[in-house]
Amino acid sequence: MASTLLQIRGVDPTTRDELAARAARRGQSLTAYLRDLLQREVATPDLAEVLARVDARSESSAVSAVDIIRADRDSR
Incomplete structure (x- = not known):
């Protein structure tokens, strides 16, 4: 080293x-x-790296968390 x-x-x-x-x-x-x-x-990781990872994941996800929560709520 x-x-x-x-x-x-x-x-x-x-x-x-x-x-x-x-x-x-x-x-x-x-x-x-x-x-x-x-x-x-x-x-x-710093904040910028974490936010970039979040953005990358949300762009690759076809279903948003909001949609999942709404579907769960509506199914009750």
């Missing part, structure tokens, strides 16, 4: 201390903790 240096300037000391404390509670170095945090963030 290639290693890339990432620097973040201007981090408030209080923020840095809290991140270091969280890392220590997990038994991790600050670097390992931040690496895991960034990997989890990248693995989580």
